[in-house]
Amino acid sequence: MKLSEAMKIPSELKNVKGASAQILESLLPFNLSSYDLLDIRLCLEEALINAMKYGNKLQPDLPVEITYNIDNDILKVTISDQGQGFDYKNLPDPTLEENLQELKGRGVYLIRRLMDEVFYNDAGNQINMIKNLKEGD
Amino acid sequence: MDISIEHKGEVLVCKISGEITFSTSPDLRKQLIEAIDKGAKKVVVNLKDVGYVDSSGMATLVELLQKVKSADGDLKLAETPEKIIEILDMVRLKDIFDFEDTEEKAITSF
Numbered sequence: 023m024k025l026s027e028a029m030k031i032p033s034e035l036k037n038v039k040g041a042s043a044q045i046l047e048s049l050l051p052f053n054l055s056s057y058d059l060l061d062i063r064l065c066l067e068e069a070l071i072n073a074m075k076y077g078n079k080l081q082p083d084l085p086v087e088i089t090y091n092i093d094n095d096i097l098k099v100t101i102s103d104q105g106q107g108f109d110y111k112n113l114p115d116p117t118l119e120e121n122l123q124e125l126k127g128r129g130v131y132l133i134r135r136l137m138d139e140v141f142y143n144d145a146g147n148q149i150n151m152i153k154n155l156k157e158g159d
Numbered sequence: 160m161d162i163s164i165e166h167k168g169e170v171l172v173c174k175i176s177g178e179i180t181f182s183t184s185p186d187l188r189k190q191l192i193e194a195i196d197k198g199a200k201k202v203v204v205n206l207k208d209v210g211y212v213d214s215s216g217m218a219t220l221v222e223l224l225q226k227v228k229s230a231d232g233d234l235k236l237a238e239t240p241e242k243i244i245e246i247l248d249m250v251r252l253k254d255i256f257d258f259e260d261t262e263e264k265a266i267t268s269f
Binding site for chain 2: 035036038056057060063064067068071116117122123124125126128129131132135136
């Protein structure tokens, strides 16, 4: 199965679930477990929220761009915002003892744990997430 | 997300069904903080019917734990689905929350 799609959505948090649902729907032919779908959903929504909230400062006129493609059982999702980017190389580790009570900082960590590969562009305003859909077979 | 709050003796039991996310967690936060401000010190949050928790939802649970502990109380999570435990464990929240298999055990665990 080969698929390549792109969409632009206004930076309003009400659009997060619909966008992730559209991507998840395209994964139906893979018969992923509900647990795997939940993992992917979490990554998509965390990345979308970050792009809208911290990148585009929730300005509806600034769109978040999403491209996703599936090729050779590999899902690749790219989410870009219009912001200045962030210092993705120096994020605090939320699993360190001193950070366990923090109220922020778990989203990107979870994305990195749940996806097979995650990388940013140099500016830090575009995240690329890769997931092998046949993993564990 | 639906929230039901009831008092069982001196324990406040909050049952949640649905998803705890950036859009639903403010309501949970508001209702429980109100209850804690009114004096609830023993709080059980029953997650049996919760299918999804995002990082905002996790932050809300941490904030509620901090709030009740600062009032010399405690908060226990009950009947948490396996998948939710797995995700919470990934960010080591299992280290700061007490999990109980059943609501009854959670109520008697204070």
